[in-house]
Amino acid sequence: MTAELFRHNDRLCLGLPAEPEAGVLCVDFADPAIQHRISKALSGEAVVKAMGQRPHTSSPHPLFSQIQLLKPESHLIDATAGLGLDAFILACAGWHVTMIEQSPLIHAVLSDGIQRALLLPIPETTAQKLTREALSRLYLCPPGSSLDVLPTLPEAHVIYLDPMFPDRDKSARVKKNRYLLQQLHGEEALGHNLLPLALSLAHKVVVKRPARALPLENIKPSAAITGKTSRFDIYAGKSKRLIMP
DSSP states (O other), rough: OOEEEEEETTEEEEEEETTGOEEEEOTTTTTTHHHHHHHSSSGGGGHHHHHHHHHHHHHHHHGGGGGGSOOOEEEEEEEOOOTSSSHHHHTTTEEEEEEEEOHHHHEEEHHHHHHHHHOOOOHHHHHHHHHHHHTTTTTEEOOOHHHHHHHGGGEEEEEOOOOOOOSSTTSSOOOOHHHHHHHHGGGGOTTTTTHHHHHHHEEEEEEEEESSSSOGGGGOEEEEEOOOOOOEEEOOOOOOOOOOO
C-alpha cells in the first residue's frame, strides 16, 4: 500500500490514494482545538500526570551538536513520536522533548508542522505564547528506528513509548490517524524489544496502551494511570543516573 506526500493549503499532507476514505495526515499545532487544549490546566492531562514532577525550565532545546548540554532531569525522549501531539503537550508542560520517528514520510509531515508553527505571527494569546515556548523545547531527530537511535541520545529522565497495537476487531476501522499510522509503520512499530532497551537507559519509562490491552511485552508496570480509552503504564527504569528530586 503506497502512501503519497502532497501539499494542501500550504501544509504537507500524507494520504493513501488507494484508500481515500482513510483521510489524510498533517500536523498543525495552531489548530484551534489544540490551542484550546493547551490553554487549560496541563496538570489535568493524563500524559502529563504519567510523567510525574514537571521540570521548571524555560530555556530552548539546544542544537543537536550541543544536545549533551541538556540536564537529564528536564529531558524526555518520545521514542515513537508519530504526529508529535503528545510531545508538544509535554513540551508545553515544561519538558525538553527529543522526538524519534522511524517513518521518513511521517517524519516529513511532522517536520513540516514544526517549521510552519515557527513561522506563525508574534504570539498574542496565552496559548500562542505557550506554543512558541514549547517549540523551542522540541527537537526532532533524523528519521530512524528507536532501537538504533535511543542509545545515541543523551541522558533522559523519562522515555515515553506509544507503540502501535493490533486491532482487536478487524471489522471496525480505528480512528483515521491511527489507521494511517498503522499502515505506514507496519509490524516493526509494535514496540518489540523497545521497552527493555528503554528501561536500561532512563530512570522512568511510560508506555501508552489501550485501556484494556495487556502490558507491552507482558512486562508488568509499577503503576498505571487509566482513562476512558487509554492507559499509561509506568515503569521504574534501571538507569543508575541521579533521580530527579
